[in-house]
Amino acid sequence: MSLSQAFSQSLGVSQTQGRFGVEISDPVEKEKRVNELVQYMLIMDQKKIPIKKRDINRVILKGQNRAFNGVMEEAAEKLLEVYGFKIIELQDKLKDSYILVNNLELNESQKKLINTNQKDNAEMGLVFVILGMIFMNQNVIHEDEMWHALKKLGIFQDDLHSTFGNVKNLIMKEFVRKGYLRTELNTSTDPPTNDIYWGQRAEHEITKRNMLSMVCDINETQPSDWTYQMQLVMQEDQGSQQQEAENSAVPGPSSSSR
Amino acid sequence: MEVFGDGHRLFIQSMMSRGMMNISEVKEVISECGLDVETEFKDKVVKFVRLINQHIGPINLEIRKGLEEENGQPYYILANTAETSISRLSSTYSPNELELFKKLIESIVENEDGKIGSLAAMNLTDKLEKKIGKEEAENFFNRLEDDRWIRKNTNGKISLSVRSIVELDQYIKDVYPDYVKFCSLCTKLCLQGRGCENCGAKFHIRCSNVFFNKQGSNKTCPEPNCRAPWGQVVIH
DSSP states (O other), X not given: OOHHHHHHHHHXXXXXXXXTOOOTTSHHHHHHHHHHHHHHHHHHHTTTOOEEXXXXXXHTSTTOGGGXXXXXXXXXXXXXXXXXXXXXXXXXXXXXXXXXXXXXXXXHHHHHHHOOOHHHHHHHHHHHHHHHHHHXXXXXXXXXXHHHXXXXXXXXXXXXXXXXXXXXXXXXXXXXXXXXXXXXXXXXXXXXEEEEEEOHHHHHHSOHHHHHHHHHHHHTOOGGGOHHHHHHXXXXXXXXXXXXXXXHXXXXXXXXXX | OOOOOXXXXXXXXXXXHHSEEEHHHHHHHHHHTTOOOSSSHHHHHHHHHHHHHHHHGGGTEEEEEEEOTTTOOEEEEEEEOSXXXXXXXXXXXXXXXXXXXXXXXXXXXXXXXXXEOHHHHHHGGGXXXXXXXXXXXXXXXXXXHHTTSEEEOTTOOEEEOHHHHHHSHHHHHHHOTTTOOBBTTTOXXXXXXXXXXXXXXXXXXXXXXXXXHHHOSSOBOSSTTTOOBOOSSOOO
């Protein structure tokens, strides 16, 4: 969306100030960094790859790492207030990286307004199918089981797919990189194979309730037929209720925005 | 007083994913955003967009209205308003693809009629330092069309869409000062339009149609210093 900037950059019409700029204690300077961070997060989020704290320090704060928390806090507030996105800090192996999750509760026709890229939509369809498999298989699936199931959809791990291209790379590398899937090498098998789980982005973007009702729509069953999965849905509901109670106890930007 | 809310947030998200919308798309999105579009639509859109622009201004974004040169249709476009070192990352194209796009813009701007043939566009790949294959280039042009930066007409001729013209307005003026022409009627950048054979002034199709319609049967060049009889060109 910023072709003119990209062009101007290569023309050398770039910004000259900044590197030797004023201290961040200057409110104007801080405001500038906050706005740059908001812009940076929105741009990077388009590729759905988690945004690293290290990159934010390098690109936005230009080494003023100590200012990170203050700048991030204000950027998070703006992203929520103006753009309707929540910043999520990832955990475990993905610690020190961040994703944006849509904070607006959208119905199906509203969702169509923001997902207009056909290729992305097709890939999201595939992500959903795999997440559904994992969920119905009690939260983990072996890689070979997944490929076996995908054959029925005309997707083969070693073939180029007409829509997805190198589908093995897409699922095992791209979807993992974007945080939709998480893989763990299972050494108890010979040769070792990958176990595939929901990734952290999936946990934040997709509710188990929606996933179960979608799967049930497809195979014409009732959510209550799936005892294990229903239990997880209940747990999730309780978790989010608890979260809400905590949020309303501490008034902050996230509760005042909605 | 209109209060900024989830409807505005959804509109911004939709705009960020589409880049531009025509009026009926705007109507659809705004009605999904919870606004009644049946009455005083124009007035509501103006207020809605103005409130959004107040909020997105700090990160150098602005929703602007522009007209498609070919058919005069109005569009709303999400444009960047400033240059910062980080915004170049926003581009979804590789540096080499951007080079090709620059070559494409160059030849479109230098062409009097504001468009070039698809074969000529493909041959631009020869001018790149780092080569791009023909198939790759064709895919790239298709992506530019999907992302609504360029348009292809029924003869396969490529022109810049209103999105490019709004977003790249300053770039084109800066880089091709010797080639760019401005519509004598609306004073804005004019790539596709009709020219006066006497004085060489250029006009958007839509702008000149409005002018000629007012003029009646004795048509003259709209340029005040020229006013030569206008006969050669067929007015649609």
